[in-house]
Amino acid sequence: MDSLKLDVVIPAAGVGSRMGAKVPKQYLMLGTKTILERTLEIFLNSPLINRVIVVISKDDEIFQTLEIDSPKLLIAYGGKDRADSVRSGLNQVTTDWVLVHDAARPLLTLEDLAILVVRGRESDCGAILAAPVADTLKKSDGNGKIARTVVRKNVYRALTPQFFKTDLLVKALDEAAKEHAEITDEASALEFLGYHPLLIEGRSDNIKITNKADLRMAKALVKLRERSNKFKAV
Ligand SMILES: Nc1ccn([C@@H]2O[C@H](COP(=O)(O)OP(=O)(O)OP(=O)(O)O)[C@@H](O)[C@H]2O)c(=O)n1
Numbered sequence: 138m139d140s141l142k143l144d145v146v147i148p149a150a151g152v153g154s155r156m157g158a159k160v161p162k163q164y165l166m167l168g169t170k171t172i173l174e175r176t177l178e179i180f181l182n183s184p185l186i187n188r189v190i191v192v193i194s195k196d197d198e199i200f201q202t203l204e205i206d207s208p209k210l211l212i213a214y215g216g217k218d219r220a221d222s223v224r225s226g227l228n229q230v231t232t233d234w235v236l237v238h239d240a241a242r243p244l245l246t247l248e249d250l251a252i253l254v255v256r257g258r259e260s261d262c263g264a265i266l267a268a269p270v271a272d273t274l275k276k277s278d279g280n281g282k283i284a285r286t287v288v289r290k291n292v293y294r295a296l297t298p299q300f301f302k303t304d305l306l307v308k309a310l311d312e313a314a315k316e317h318a319e320i321t322d323e324a325s326a327l328e329f330l331g332y333h334p335l336l337i338e339g340r341s342d343n344i345k346i347t348n349k350a351d352l353r354m355a356k357a358l359v360k361l362r363e364r365s366n367k368f369k370a371v
């Protein structure tokens with residue numbers, strides 16, 4: 138194995154409750170392919186990647202119907218929440234550094250992936266793609282009213298991929314789970330251990346498809362990119 142190549146874990150064991158579709162959202166169509174197929178293709182076709190470990194639900198009956206034939210692809214089975222699924226996928230990782238990327242983010246570009254990997258290796262623990270917050274942020278009082286404005290200076294939305302030393306990420310997730318810490322991304326587990334991963338600015342259109350409005354936006358972005366690619370081909 139090329140020592141510079143990386144394994145990537147793709148958590149894809151969610152049910153997509155906020156989407157409210159008949160199938161888990163990773164199996165919804167985005168143009169001619171499912172969201173999951175588009176996300177997997179980014180990594181299966183990348184020379185940076187050693188193996189792609191897709192983490193699916195034990196009850197998943199759709200994945201096997203997809204026609205994805207790659208020696209780079211391995212399957213792991215997910216857990217109760219996203220952190221459990223990522224931890225399960227890490228059991229199959231063999232590279233010193235690892236990427237974790239949401240199945241629900243099919244619009245990642247190869248440029249952002251490359252920037253994250255190059256810059257992330259400069260860090261003592263790792264790095265994440267993130268987008269600076271552009272809107273004014275309000276904290277709710279819990280009763281539908283504004284409690285206060287959140288100062289948005291130096292505030293970012295965490296994206297994925299997130300890129301870490303494998304052994305450190307395993308240790309962080311295990312420690313956080315032991316202490317029942319709320320972990321919604323890999324960086325929060327590293328922060329729980331006192332690390333400060335690098336923030337690498339990524340494209341704001343690397344959206345996580347969570348609800349129907351996100352799906353509409355993703356479909357429009359895919360059409361736009363496919364049209365501009367056709368233009369380049371010409
Ligand atoms: N137990 C879980 C929960 C989520 N995920 C994955 O983590 C990514 C980000 O999670 P999210 O967008 O929250 O997906 P869901 O959990 O499916 O959505 P919801 O919270 O609306 O149910 C998704 O690719 C999802 O499939 C996972 O692998 N295992």
Ligand SMILES: C[C@](O)(CO)[C@H](O)COP(=O)(O)O
Binds near residue numbers: 295297321322
């Ligand atoms: C990992 C993540 O995409 C970073 O923003 C986000 O935390 C996932 O949250 P979700 O509720 O599991 O979608």
